Amino acid sequence: EVQLVESGGGLVQPGGSLRLSCAASGFTFSTYSMNWVRQAPGKGLEWVSYISSSSSTIYYADSVKGRFTISRDNAQNSLYLQMNSLRDEDTAVYYCARDAPTSGSYFPDYWGQGTLVTVSS
Amino acid sequence: QSALTQPRSVSGSPGQSVTISCTGTSSDVGGYNYVSWYQQHPGKAPKLMIYDVSKRPSGVPDRFSGSKSGNTASLTISGLQAEDEADYYCCSYAGSYIYVFGTGTKVTVL
Numbered sequence: 316e317v318q319l320v321e322s323g324g325g326l327v328q329p330g331g332s333l334r335l336s337c338a339a340s341g342f343t344f345s346t347y348s349m350n351w352v353r354q355a356p357g358k359g360l361e362w363v364s365y366i367s368s369s370s371s372t373i374y375y376a377d378s379v380k381g382r383f384t385i386s387r388d389n390a391q392n393s394l395y396l397q398m399n400s401l402r403d404e405d406t407a408v409y410y411c412a413r414d415a416p417t418s419g420s421y422f423p424d425y426w427g428q429g430t431l432v433t434v435s436s
Numbered sequence: 437q438s439a440l441t442q443p444r445s446v447s448g449s450p451g452q453s454v455t456i457s458c459t460g461t462s463s464d465v466g467g468y469n470y471v472s473w474y475q476q477h478p479g480k481a482p483k484l485m486i487y488d489v490s491k492r493p494s495g496v497p498d499r500f501s502g503s504k505s506g507n508t509a510s511l512t513i514s515g516l517q518a519e520d521e522a523d524y525y526c527c528s529y530a531g532s533y534i535y536v537f538g539t540g541t542k543v544t545v546l
Binding site: 377 | 439468470474480481483484527534536538
C-alpha cells in the first residue's frame, strides 16, 4: 500500500524557516518523481514544487521561487521542502504527492495527509 | 500561472447527474491531454478520480467520467450518491513539470 507521511509543520514567525519531510513507503520511491502541493485554510490547492526521481529536474511555482528548496534522499525514501523567508501567505497544509506512475503522463496520484504550516507573529 | 476556473458549487438529488466545468487556456487545459480530477472530503487528502482527461484509476466507480473540449474540461458524476458530497478540483499539466489546479467546486447532494 502506498503511504506518504508528512511531518515538520508548525508555527513559525514571518521571515523564519521550516523544513518539511515526507516519508514514503509501499512503492519504489527512487523511481518516482514527487511534488509538494499546498492548501491555504478554506482555499484551493496550489502546486508548489516538483522533483524528478534522480533530482536532476526541479521546478518551483513563482510564488515560492528563491525561498523554497525541494530535495530528496532516495536511500532514506524521503522527500523534503526547505522553506525560508516565510510569509503570512505561506500558511497552509502542505501535501507531498507522488507523480504519475506512467511515463508520458502527468498527474499527482497518491497524496499524504498533509502537515500544517502556520506563519504568524 | 493562474488557477483554472471552476463553478463555486453544484448540487443535485440522489440519482441525478451533475457536471463540473474546468476552464483554462491553450497553455494548460487546451494544450495537453493531461487533465486530472480530485475528490476531497473535509479534513482529508485529495483522492485521484480521473486522469488523462477521461481515464479512471482502479477502484473509482464508473459513475465518474471526464471529458475535454478546447480549453474546458468537465467531470460528470452520474447516479449521484450521498458519499459523493465533497470538494472537487481539476488539475492540468502546463508544461515544464508545472501543474495548475482549479479553484474548486463544492458538490452538494440534496
